[in-house]
Amino acid sequence: MVDQNNPPLFNTYKSFFSHQPSDQHRMAETDECELPLIDLSCLKNSQAQMIQCKRDIVTASSVWGFFQVVNHGIPEELLEKMRSIMVNVFRRPFETKAKERLFDFSPHSYRWGTPSATSLKQLSWSEAYHIALSPSPQQEKQSTRQTIEEFATLMSNLAHQLSSVLSEGLGYEGTYLKDSCTCNTCYLRLNHYPPCPIIDEVFGLIPHTDSDFMTILVQDQVGGLQLMKDGRWIAVKPNPNALIINIGDLFQAWSNGVYKSVEHRVMSNPHLERFSVAYFLCPSYDTMIQSQTEPSMYRKFTFKEFRQQVQADVKLTGHKIGLPRFLA
Ligand SMILES: O=C(O)CCC(=O)C(=O)O
Numbered sequence: 001m002v003d004q005n006n007p008p009l010f011n012t013y014k015s016f017f018s019h020q021p022s023d024q025h026r027m028a029e030t031d032e033c034e035l036p037l038i039d040l041s042c043l044k045n046s047q048a049q050m051i052q053c054k055r056d057i058v059t060a061s062s063v064w065g066f067f068q069v070v071n072h073g074i075p076e077e078l079l080e081k082m083r084s085i086m087v088n089v090f091r092r093p094f095e096t097k098a099k100e101r102l103f104d105f106s107p108h109s110y111r112w113g114t115p116s117a118t119s120l121k122q123l124s125w126s127e128a129y130h131i132a133l134s135p136s137p138q139q140e141k142q143s144t145r146q147t148i149e150e151f152a153t154l155m156s157n158l159a160h161q162l163s164s165v166l167s168e169g170l171g172y173e174g175t176y177l178k179d180s181c182t183c184n185t186c187y188l189r190l191n192h193y194p195p196c197p198i199i200d201e202v203f204g205l206i207p208h209t210d211s212d213f214m215t216i217l218v219q220d221q222v223g224g225l226q227l228m229k230d231g232r233w234i235a236v237k238p239n240p241n242a243l244i245i246n247i248g249d250l251f252q253a254w255s256n257g258v259y260k261s262v263e264h265r266v267m268s269n270p271h272l273e274r275f276s277v278a279y280f281l282c283p284s285y286d287t288m289i290q291s292q293t294e295p296s297m298y299r300k301f302t303f304k305e306f307r308q309q310v311q312a313d314v315k316l317t318g319h320k321i322g323l324p325r326f327l328a
């Protein structure tokens, strides 16, 4: 199991494994579900089909906070290219990953494990690259970087298309998010979950909600993603043709709780490694997040304030508190 390319998760956190909490086994009782599946080609069909499709997107975002889309317009070859970039990036020696800048994206940010964790429950058995997507000068670019930018652009278009359907669903013009999410703050996260054969039921990524407007996730077929539905964890069945969309905290606040930012987590696998890439649709830091209806569940706040509060809470308590901090 010792792989020189993987971060030293076991050696760093081995003390956690001798104190397994007694409720650890409860995690095993998880049903598997298929998320609502939306065929985006219907948005280009007859008026009636388009209206139904938009309704399905709105309903899924209100009831589940999660759905999957097919015919999303991201070419299969591009998804495959992204996958092989990701695999190659993570299959480099740990020392290199910890030291080197990635494809000239800045700020470079490689994360592994959970530095603030004090117990198994707070540990994410994974490594990740955070790739900031602020516009870059049109210089000569490595082909890898070009692929990543091409991928990010298509993800951004898709995120805007969906968020404009969701804005319309609340009765607004579809342009609000387009104007505030100028992509200075949008980012990609490449996730790698090495196998964790030590004990069952270790988080690949601890339970969290996303601190953005909307996330688009490309996952492989290994599985492990779970989400909270009606007070229970359910496992998402991977679909090779679909992308997963989930609503983030900012959309929940802006929609005054109509769209749900749902807690999710990734379980590690004892035998298989897993890869995923997520695109996060975020507004510029000074964007005011404010519900358009009264009474508002949350006080208004800027994205900057929200980020800072999340970071401060994680530092102080070991976990994100998020929206409950901003209740009116
Ligand atoms: O890898 C996954 O399935 C989920 C990743 C995720 O939730 C995140 O990066 O915020």
Ligand SMILES: [Fe+2]
Pocket (backbone or CB within 6 Å): 208, 209, 210, 215, 264
């Ligand atoms: Fe997430």
